[in-house]
Amino acid sequence: MITKVRNHPSQNEALLFERSSPGKKAYQLPALDVPPVDAAEALGAANVRAGIEGFPEVSEVEAIRHFTRLSTWNYAIDHGMYPLGSCTMKYNPRINELVARIDGLAWSHPYQPEALAQGSMEVMARVEAALAEITGMDAVTLQPAAGAHGELTGILLIRALLEKRGNPRKKILIPDSAHGTNPATAAIAGYMVQNIKSSDTGVLDVSALDQIVDRDVAALMVTNPNTLGVFEHNIIQAAEILHKKGAMLYMDGANMNALVGIARPGDFGVDVMHLNLHKTFSTPHGGGGPGAGPVAVKKAFEPFLPAPRLKRSARKWTWDYKRKHSIGRVKAFYGNFGVLVRALAYILAHGGEGLRNATVDAVLNAVYIRKQLEPYFDLPYSSPNMHEVVFSDHRQAALGVHTGDIAKRLIDYGFHPYTVSFPLIVHGALMIEPTETEGKLELDEFVGAMISIAKEAETEPQLVKNAPYGTRTSRVDEVAAARKPVLRWKP
Amino acid sequence: MYPENFRYTKEHEWVLVEGDTGTVGITDHAQQELGDIVYVDLPKPGARLEQGKSLGSVESVKAVSDVYAPVSGEVLEINPALADAPETLNSDPHGAAWLVKLRLSAPAEVANLMSAADYQAYIGAEK
Numbered sequence: 047m048i049t050k051v052r053n054h055p056s057q058n059e060a061l062l063f064e065r066s067s068p069g070k071k072a073y074q075l076p077a078l079d080v081p082p083v084d085a086a087e088a089l090g091a092a093n094v095r096a097g098i099e100g101f102p103e104v105s106e107v108e109a110i111r112h113f114t115r116l117s118t119w120n121y122a123i124d125h126g127m128y129p130l131g132s133c134t135m136k137y138n139p140r141i142n143e144l145v146a147r148i149d150g151l152a153w154s155h156p157y158q159p160e161a162l163a164q165g166s167m168e169v170m171a172r173v174e175a176a177l178a179e180i181t182g183m184d185a186v187t188l189q190p191a192a193g194a195h196g197e198l199t200g201i202l203l204i205r206a207l208l209e210k211r212g213n214p215r216k217k218i219l220i221p222d223s224a225h226g227t228n229p230a231t232a233a234i235a236g237y238m239v240q241n242i243k244s245s246d247t248g249v250l251d252v253s254a255l256d257q258i259v260d261r262d263v264a265a266l267m268v269t270n271p272n273t274l275g276v277f278e279h280n281i282i283q284a285a286e287i288l289h290k291k292g293a294m295l296y297m298d299g300a301n302m303n304a305l306v307g308i309a310r311p312g313d314f315g316v317d318v319m320h321l322n323l324h325k326t327f328s329t330p331h332g333g334g335g336p337g338a339g340p341v342a343v344k345k346a347f348e349p350f351l352p353a354p355r356l357k358r359s360a361r362k363w364t365w366d367y368k369r370k371h372s373i374g375r376v377k378a379f380y381g382n383f384g385v386l387v388r389a390l391a392y393i394l395a396h397g398g399e400g401l402r403n404a405t406v407d408a409v410l411n412a413v414y415i416r417k418q419l420e421p422y423f424d425l426p427y428s429s430p431n432m433h434e435v436v437f438s439d440h441r442q443a444a445l446g447v448h449t450g451d452i453a454k455r456l457i458d459y460g461f462h463p464y465t466v467s468f469p470l471i472v473h474g475a476l477m478i479e480p481t482e483t484e485g486k487l488e489l490d491e492f493v494g495a496m497i498s499i500a501k502e503a504e505t506e507p508q509l510v511k512n513a514p515y516g517t518r519t520s521r522v523d524e525v526a527a528a529r530k531p532v533l534r535w536k537p
Numbered sequence: 538m539y540p541e542n543f544r545y546t547k548e549h550e551w552v553l554v555e556g557d558t559g560t561v562g563i564t565d566h567a568q569q570e571l572g573d574i575v576y577v578d579l580p581k582p583g584a585r586l587e588q589g590k591s592l593g594s595v596e597s598v599k600a601v602s603d604v605y606a607p608v609s610g611e612v613l614e615i616n617p618a619l620a621d622a623p624e625t626l627n628s629d630p631h632g633a634a635w636l637v638k639l640r641l642s643a644p645a646e647v648a649n650l651m652s653a654a655d656y657q658a659y660i661g662a663e664k
Contacts, residue, residue, distance in 0.1 A: 466599075468600075525598055
């Protein structure tokens with residue numbers, strides 16, 4: 047019997063604060079070879095502090111080991127399938143990283159004079175042009191930092207145009223299948239939110255829409271395909287109903303992975319939309335960003351786009367700040383540049399044909415999972431699905447096993463859980479999005495795990511209800527964490 | 538389970554009308570569907586509510602859901618206990634965990650609501 051000092055990786059990791067020891071340093075300075083200066087005298091005692099209270103003091107190797115160990119706890123797309131619905135957790139090709147690390151791009155600075163930033167500006171101009179082509183829209187801003195930020199920018203653009211036309215209007219219509227950020231965006235932009243019910247087949251009910259749209263409606267915010275993974279096949283009609291009354295069609299581009307290279311929102315009546323580069327265009331987002339939420343618009347909205355705008359003059363790129371109708375800046379500098387570089391690398395490495403193939407494969411994979419799992423899980427909406435599929439836990443719930451339990455059990459099988467309890471219109475939802483990344487082998491392993499769990503739910507429901515077993519901690523107390531959160535460590 | 542003297546909405550709120558005041562809450566069915574409730578957002582006293590419009594929201598571990606006013610009226614009082622003990626909504630939704638009391642501005646609206654028997658049939662059918 048030996049006593050392991052550290053039974054990595056199954057042992058829990060102490061906080062860095064708990065490892066702290068006064069006086070430890072991760073650096074060593076050479077001996078002072080100039081006359082010493084008394085900081086308090088030079089700067090004023092009020093501006094000098096002795097230390098930072100509670101700041102952990104550790105050596106370099108302790109800091110490195112701490113974070114390296116923590117990093118091995120992650121489940122990442124580089125480990126295996128990450129079927130988190132609505133999040134498009136696709137593989138991030140290494141070519142993206144290679145390009146983003148090119149010195150001239152990685153070390154460029156937003157305060158560089160234009161003459162020394164022509165390459166970076168060219169990158170941004172090409173991203174704008176590629177996204178405009180892919181979406182069928184006329185102009186693109188790259189400033190917004192992520193999807194919800196793009197939504198807000200987009201709705202502010204709609205407000206600006208309507209205001210210019212004399213009336214910003216009062217309401218934004220949002221289907222009950224929408225992402226939660228949509229109503230939040232509308233409210234922050236000063237609009238009232240009116241929910242509209244989906245039809246029995248899980249799409250927009252255009253006859254109901256026709257009744258609702260009036261001169262108070264500024265826009266309809268719609269995700270297409272919607273959160274059920276179903277294409278809004280009435281979208282052109284919906285756009286006509288809105289446009290007839292002077293209202294706009296906003297598209298949440300979160301699910302663009304189902305459309306790239308196949309259908310263009312600009313061709314089916316969308317006025318303003320955002321894209322999530324960190325979803326559709328494969329920039330990393332598992333760790334919380336940074337993301338990028340470019341907004342694409344039709345010509346009428348172009349004057350209102352955030353300033354500055356890229357402008358080609360003579361034979362060089364310049365920044366155009368003189369935009370009197372602009373809604374103003376929405377982000378420091380020009381957006382999350384490193385993310386834009388990765389997205390361009392992805393787009394160019396694929397080419398038009400490759401992007402289209404990715405879309406086709408993403409849809410094929412989701413349809414394959416649906417067909418394989420349909421005998422085992424309840425499918426509340428039977429309309430053809432695109433890049434994701436939404437089951438419900440209806441059958442398993444009768445045995446006391448809910449979607450959250452199945453998701454936890456999936457961890458024991460070595461997969462990241464799917465999205466639970468969303469969209470809200472499906473009771474006990476299991477929302478699965480494989481993306482184009484997975485080959486048949488990985489898909490079959492996932493399907494096998496899901497079928498195995500469905501059988502466990504029948505024969506040994508308690509096993510599923512108490513999962514996971516193979517993790518450091520099993521079930522955490524989500525309720526206590528929400529009701530009585532502990533937000534900081536105290537000695 | 539569902540008190541006979543309450544009236545119910547399709548959105549799973551209840552109202553108890555006494556004279557010109559109404560006490561509003563969410564139903565036992567609603568709390569079961571939401572799961573463990575962790576936060577309650579209520580209007581301020583004096584706010585004017587309109588039947589069918591959102592009066593606030595309840596947040597569970599799963600989701601945030603709007604609560605809709607079963608009848609129109611002015612908020613007289615909100616339940617002060619819920620801020621510190623939102624879990625009461627899970628344990629006693631028809632009693633201690635009432636949300637708001639209001640003065641009805643259109644008492645005739647009560648006729649649009651369901652009886653206990655109708656509500657039970659409604660949630661039975663919804664399942």
